[in-house]
Amino acid sequence: MKNINILSKMFLALTVVFAFGSCETASNYEDETPSIANIAVSNASFSVLEAAAVRGGVAVTLSNPNPNDPSGDYTVFAPTNDAFARLGLNDETLSVLQKPFLTSTLLYHVSNGNLKSGSIMAGGTSTSALGVNRRFVSRGNDLFINGSKILATDVNASNGTVHVIDKVLIATGADIVQSAIALSSANVFIQPELSFLVEAVVYADLVEALSASEGGPNFTVFAPTDQAFKDLGTTLGLEFNQPSDIRQLPKDLVAEVLLNHVFVEGKFTSELEAGTVTPLGGDELMLGAYTNGVLSVKGQGNENAANMVIPDVQTTNGVVHVIDRVLLPNLN
CATH class of the missing domain: 2.30.180.10 (FAS1 domain)
Known part of the structure; x- marks a missing residue:
């Protein structure tokens, strides 16, 4: 299900x-x-x-x-x-x-x-x-x-x-931010799926940075599902029942975590290789082996890797891969 x-x-x-x-x-x-x-x-x-x-x-x-x-x-x-x-x-x-x-x-x-x-x-x-x-x-x-x-x-x-x-x-025919908003407002699915991500992007003041601009960069974005954010809340000893609950965390921390999901140059799974990539947050992400058209991805602060549940979503300024876990940087 x-x-x-x-x-x-x-x-x-x-x-x-x-x-x-x-x-x-x-x-x-x-x-x-x-x-x-x-x-x-x-x-x-x-x-x-x-x-x-x-x-x-x-x-x-x-x-x-x-x-x-x-x-x-x-x-x-x-x-x-x-x-x-x-x-x-x-x-x-x-x-x-x-x-x-x-x-x-x-x-x-x-x-x-x-x-x-x-x-x-x-x-x-x-x-x-x-x-x-x-x-x-x-x-x-x-x-x-x-x-x-x-x-x-x-x-x-x-x-x-x-x-x-x-x-x-x-x-989607829209930029990364507008695509996420569409996915969180029932314009695409009857039941929105990226509501927590949109709330986090707005809260962390990253809307402009991830929106399309003429001549601007293309990005690859790993986009955690709503359930991924709820699971993060449980891990942190918090209850993330609705998107606004993400605001229990410091804004700077939310921004740091979100930037750990983005790297410059939009790439489809067919263009990704096992190994490391450096996101805008700075801490390397580890990509797993290319298997059956997808790759796992793991942050420095994650015990387990995230899986792609919706890969290769093309936007006007990059590619989004929806994943089942929030990618954490090294927070020590």
């Missing part, structure tokens, strides 16, 4: 644009090649995508030719059911997401035109139908779009091409 509460909150949103509805409208194509929508409908591995497309209102769109491209084609990066399952999501739990967010995240998986695998190069980018660029990353022998591994390429459809990926893509 914990995974469903946390993961379902944000990933679902990304449910993938091409799964669209179980009822495809009549296509102008007369050949035997199925549309992108029909590929999802006819393949059991994409049943969650299908449900998301229906709920998000994009099923009809991807059943037909693309009116916004001369080719009439779309390119869709499609998460499998397993991709959703790793976030605790299935076709019955999509309702934890607000519909507008679900729709926009579906569009994040789609591009105008027909992008074949031969044109996908590490270091390159692709603009989504949401207007946000995704980037391609090479790691070992694998190719990724953001932090999602591309499992299969060039599945032909009558209205474009499908590439299969192992994780749901997530983008």
Whole structure:
């Protein structure tokens, strides 16, 4: 249940644009090649995508030719059911997401035109139908779009091409602070998840530092869930029942702890390596081995490492990885 509460909150949103509805409208194509929508409908591995497309209102769109491209084609990066399952999501739990967010995240998986695998190069980018660029990353022998591994390429459809990926893509279209606020105010999930983090950022006077500015730095942010802050309160012998309870701690201490979660240069999991990184707070963080698309992260003051529950959330000024533990600096 914990995974469903946390993961379902944000990933679902990304449910993938091409799964669209179980009822495809009549296509102008007369050949035997199925549309992108029909590929999802006819393949059991994409049943969650299908449900998301229906709920998000994009099923009809991807059943037909693309009116916004001369080719009439779309390119869709499609998460499998397993991709959703790793976030605790299935076709019955999509309702934890607000519909507008679900729709926009579906569009994040789609591009105008027909992008074949031969044109996908590490270091390159692709603009989504949401207007946000995704980037391609090479790691070992694998190719990724953001932090999602591309499992299969060039599945032909009558209205474009499908590439299969192992994780749901997530983008907010806002900077780090505004993204966290959206996640704490029921604009994304029915039940907010980062309320304590937003309260802590405001209390520590770090809103401006983490907000986007033209030409400003990009960041990687490890964002503790509400439960992570409640667990911290218990560890400290305090009760953090609501976000304002974080103000029981000295402001300088809260700022020091928060800066321990941020380092310059936004990186997806596909770009992170085991070893140490130096956050803005100064005390090194230890990243664990890259396993199944995620890494653990441990602060100098932590006995146990934190796990990523929602990795690779793209914002306009960096990448956010939601984690299940507050990363503590060396407070001795």
